[in-house]
Amino acid sequence: MSRRLLMRQVMPLDRDLEVMSLYVDLEDARLDEDKYVVGGNSGAKALNAAQIRQATGTGRRVAVEQLVDRTTFKVLPGQSVSFGSMFNGFPASYWRRYTIVEQVRLEVTLEGRDGHVVVYKSLANGNSQRVDSAVVEGDGAESFTFDLPLNSFVDGGWLWYDVIAADAPVTVSAQWTAEVPEDRAAHGTVDMAITTMNRPDWCAKLLQQLGDPDLTGYLDTVFVMEQGTKLVVDDAEYPAAEKALGDKLRIIQQGNLGGSGGYARGQLESVRKGTATYALMMDDDVICEPEGIIRQVTFGDLARRPTIVGGMMFNIYSRSRLHSFGEIVQPWRFLWMTPPDAYMQWDFSTRNIRSARWLHKRWDVDFTGWFSCLIPRVVIEEIGLSLPVFIKWDDSEYGLRARAAGYPTVTLPGAAVWHVPWTDKNDALDWQSYFHHRNRLIAALLHSPFKRGGRLLRESLNNQIAHIVAMQYSTAELRLQAMEDILQGPQHLHEMLPTRLAEVNALRKQFSDAVLVPDRDELPPVKRAKLSKGKSISEVPSRKSQLLSAAKAPLRQLRPPRDLSREYPEAEIPALDAKWYQLAKYDSAIVSMNDGTSAALYRRDPELFRDQMKRTIALHERFRREWPELAQAYRAQLHEITSQEAWARTFGIEESS
Template sequence: MSTVMTELPTATWRTVARVVLPLDSGSDDLPLYVDYDHTVSSGGDSAGRAGQDADKQAEASASAQQTFSVHQEGRAENIVGRSGLKVDAHSRVSFGTYFNAFPASYWRRWTTATAVRLQVELDAPGTVTVYKSNARGLRQRVVSRQVTPGQPFSVELSLASFGDGGWYWFDLSAGAEEASLRQAFWQVTDGAGADAESLSAPEPATLSIAVTTFNRPDYCLALLKALSEADGVRAVLDEVLIMDQGTQLVADQPGFDEVARALGPQLRIVRQGNLGGSGGFSRGMRETLAAGRSDYVLLLDDDIIVEPEGILRALQFAQSCRRPTIVGGHMFDMFDRSVLHSFGERIDKYRFFWGSVSGVRERHDLAAQNLRATPYMHKRVDVDYNGWWMCLIPIEIVREIGLSLPVFIKWDDAEYGLRAAEAGYPTVSLPGAAVWHVSWLDKDDGTDWQAYFHERNRLVAALLHSPYDKGGRIFAESVSTDLKHLISMQYSTEELRLMALRDVLSGPEHLLRVLPTRTADVRAARKEFPDAQVSTDVEAFPTPRLRKPPKRGKEPSAPRYAVLPLWAAATVLRHLREPSPESRVRPEQHVAAMDSRWWRLANYDSAVVSTADGTAASWYRRDPKVFRDLARRSAAAHRELFVRWDDLAYRYRQALTEFTSPEAWDTVFAEQTHSITRPGVEPATAGTER
């Protein structure tokens, strides 16, 4: 089938994506919307060599890619509202960008759409050139046409060739005079040759938005304001549910009353005890389910900046899917707005750990390397789950598989994606739907109080979903991670991991029982250890003095794999011996957070270590007695976990429907609810205060 199609006479076309420009023309996210950089890629030899494994082929493909660049500075002053753009005379801009190109392969794979129509309207004449790409990132010119005002450009395009990847986009160029885009949009139809009734547009779907917040009232209010001003979203919105679990309430923020009046009955605030992200989002799912109005519930983090058009795109995509499908958005860095964290997430089920899909580059800067010059972004990326910074879930999926695991934080989104997949419901991370979120790179939540949740929830998820005997590699990784924390003098972290192991071993009944209280227990247990006691005062610690100079003047480095067993044995023996007396009164070194690797900290008797965000530091001190006690308890707990793995897996899987059911969660909500209000509605008619 050719790319350009003749118009389908009986087709009903439905707008699924409008070409948009930044809400804030002064921000640095312009390259995500319109591209003034003419960089393109030659693609790469994705076939690789015969006999190469997938990773080797990916490396070969990357090395074969070439880019050709003619750089041109962006002109934010040429933006006219949300949909208009002026193009200077003798200039060309491309809409082959993250937010404005059409992700054809995703529509081809997951939806009933068989064709897409591009419509472009100009206020001043220009030339519209349409391109497509394939899964290797190679571009192909489809059609080019001069367009004059009053005569919109329209072309129907087939989706047949996008089985493995590829996008559509268009460029706009001006001749001797300025060109000016008025608006453009992408539309889909469900097929050709069918009867008119089968091609009719589906009934409009609606959604509820669930936001969980804890002591981030300023961020949350900004999000509410953005939603209140998004007319397109308001038209499909049943309500915004704010699960406020903190002590600094969004309702107490200056300006809240104005936003509440603007949203009116579309805003509902649930005040409840701090049940974490899983408790907040489960409450949003539950309230949406109980209301019985919405087709979807959209989960949003509180500390985000939202692109409202992405919400509408996710809803349109989900409504077009062949089967109920979870549709997630990508995450950009709030403080480095053109940087995409990951293009798709998966679970390595042998390790049972999350990470980017193979071939996806993490923290990709689209201002430095645009979509057209990034071949990996043209291959369709299929995911296991999508983070709950932005995730649209059909209510029928919630009705069938239940709410989140009651795990407070960590692994709730990943486990839900795995659970949905096992029930036959896929997850799609949809390009063009995204939020900006505070980066997690300046955090080290694997060593602070969240270490408990990392360990416990990963083990629970593996017990529920791992297809491998004894969970595959997770057991060995848990043991080695314990050892790394011990030789790093991170005794508080190890205590929390042992607490997590004890809870896992106690069985699934503990999940709901400890949900409201475990965070306080974890914080209390941790503060007893020196490595958890931080100070923001740089003068709080004695001046470091290294007792021995580095061997051969070289800084410690990671041991080679061949000598790792011997290195580990010698290091453990060293940590069982008494430290030098001087190290008890003076640290040997000050170690920056980025350098606080286990193989480095293992060499010291004591060290001052900075926190990941750089605001404070703590004094790690080696203690053979504590080391010995924690190591003994770790060995005993892991021995029990190994012996009981099969029985525990059976028990957790049997109980899954019980501890994720709305009825089970209702018992927690009943005890933790403080109030439910509609602040934008007069009290006499609100009828929902409790």
């Protein structure tokens, strides 16, 4: 047996105080109420849900001088600091469930008179228990060792330590280790697969982060799939990236085959090279915590079976805010989502781990997004490369495919990147809506356990009608095209990759709602012959009101538009309030985009409404009728279209070896 480092105490690389709540916690623990105490009353549950979101922080801040170095923190006199945080707490339940580790050793080194360390563990319900403690006897440095079994973490729970300083400052460093078999003592290596397109500045800075000296021994090759016209090698930051990574860096130029084409190329190159244990998919527009990659590799090395190990995604604009603790594909709806009991957009600067019960439960996931996702090479060799779908659903489909082959996915706390949040994008309406809809349906054809995809077709029909009555005709048209393309069969997916984006963009430009105008003054002023007496568009209607709108909105579309609406928009609606039930009230409107850069003029068109509705109903009925045969065809072709050979032909490198 050998002793192996599992994780160490770390501080942020850039000494950014905005993210300190992810590393250390100065606040008290104020645990929310247990859901079984709250009970099943809807009012009580709603009140409790609101209280869970309420901030418990007092605003205590870490001083810059407390960040001694990358692994050492100074606790000020009279201060109590908890390391039960995202990056320094030990996620015991994940190690208990998925790895061979049965006991961990916490080694804490304190320097400072009367420095006090207290070790805690929590249960899956968030209740915590004091496990052990120690005190520095003299003025010098002293190390303390705590051996901690993992047998009690079957459903959830963390391990962590608090450090308390008396009258003198106390510096602290710590690490978590475990006894492992000799054949697990050495760490694996990783090929990074980064897909980039016209983000040379972002990508060059990311490459510099990957040049962190602590990562050197873990990196085999860093593949950058360059698919744009603004090249990373031409960026002013690139020489520093090239110097940091040296001969580990390899730039591969290819046509724009989307994220799936970029990641598939990285997977193919990694498998053909055959020298790295893992391939790690990572977006180009992220800020990386290098320590997280080391933890992903370590967890993968010690997993019971080959396991996909993902990192979490924090908001790059609000860096203490977590997008999601993990994601599943809900089988009946076949929609990716945060598990029902978990919370999205959780801000650790306002409510810490020790104050939120739900954060102590282990969240088992179906997939991890490819903003940071470690895939064992043996998994890629067995189940194939990415689905050739350009973007969207490639990562979630891969997780489902891996699970069907017996390989789980773990989204590991303590491994993360910072990324632009999905909520700041317009991908449900723009050209990406084609890929969202097509690829969701393809993934369901491949993996839905229900004979006709469960609720998916009904939900697709409802969403399609909502887009049409909201005057989002370009989006509705792209979704119809997506369904028609699926009917052509899986054998056409590879040939569509190089051309479909251009064709999609050309199609949507035929509709006024897809013509984006940066300058609002280029659009006509709002003018109506008769002012509305309705409620403010910023008010969220009740469920009953929305159902009434859903019943009346299609009927209203058959009326001729008001004359004045052909020349002037009837309203100006911000992206935040541009819901279908608001837009359906108007014959024309100026609607701003989610990213804040532009706006579009929507105009109601009864003739187009009739045409799209007719085709929508016909296509959905055909899908309902032909689903079993379609599913069989796609499942029969899955191995072929994700094979190394098929992708090599698409890349034009079939002669390579």
